[in-house]
Amino acid sequence: MIIPLLVGIGSGLSLIVAIGAQNAFVLRQGIRREHVLPVVLICGLTDALLETLGVAGIGLVIERAPVVLEVVRWGGVAFLLWYAWSAARRALRPEVLVAGETGEPRSLKSVVLACLAITYLNPHVYLDTMVLMGSIGNAQGDPARWWFAAGGAIASIGWFFVLGYGARALTRFFATPRSWQILDGVVACVMLVIAARLAFGGI
Template sequence: MILPFLVGLGSGLSLIVAIGAQNAFVLRQGIRREHVLPVVLICGLTDALLETLGVAGIGLVIERAPVLLEVVRWGGVAFLVWYAWTAARRAARPEALVAAEGGEPRSLKSVVLACLAITYLNPHVYLDTMVLMGSIGNAQGDPGRWWFAAGGAIASIAWFFVLGYGARALTRFFATPRSWQILDGVVAVIMLVIAARLAFGGI
């Protein structure tokens, strides 16, 4: 069953290793070294769970529930616009940033809530994991689809751990307010682009 496992691993990485709202959030938390473990666990385990549900057949339900996807879609647009605004506001006031930490430290609760919102208010998360990964996984047959799900789950968890903790290598570069200003500016643009794609390009 090594082939379905490798297919799941490759498929999972091909979908997740891309610039997006979730990856940008994890990267920023990793650079700040702020509540990294809960963030990577939420992102990685959520992907693993949704991929498993997709392989189990729940993806078909999501695919046939356009009203549910619309609700998630517009909720995601609203949240991404708000997050872009906060990042842009930070970028406009680099003098307010603390060089060593990239800004005032945030509580675990606020970081977890933001991570959950970015994760669950993005309809692409459901389409990529439950629908697309679920479809590919089910094509592997039994018991191959479960090996596929295992490969996808490992890919997601490993990626977020690498991204979150690997970002620490960039800490020296982000030792000045100017560097954080650039990062927050990029994050703001990414969030707005994704929000615009959700709002005007469908899901």
């Protein structure tokens, strides 16, 4: 069943490679070399789990329960605005970065909680994995849909590992506070755009 597997990999990559809140967070943690493994595991395994649930048919339930997505949407807007504010504050205060490259190291708990919030408070995660991937997967029929789900899982886990650990190649560029200011400024803008789209453009 190599074809459904490859379709799953291609479909998964097409949905997760574009820059977004989750990718920006993983990239920043990768450059900082801070708790990278837990972050990439949370993101990759969550995508794999939700894609599998979507192929199993749970995506139809989510699609028909708009109130659930509404709750997640406004929770996501609030969190993204807070994260954008935090990134903007870092970008506007270079003296904080001078002290220790990217500021004080964060605890594993705080990084994991932030990663979980970015992952589960973004309604696009559910739409992309459970609804879209689920719909495409179910169109494959049995048993091909499970190979499709496996392909999606491989794409998600592989992508986040490449993004998280590949970001280390950028470490030299981010050796100065100015570089971190630029990155945090970009992250703040990305978070604000996504929050605005969630708030005013629906999902």
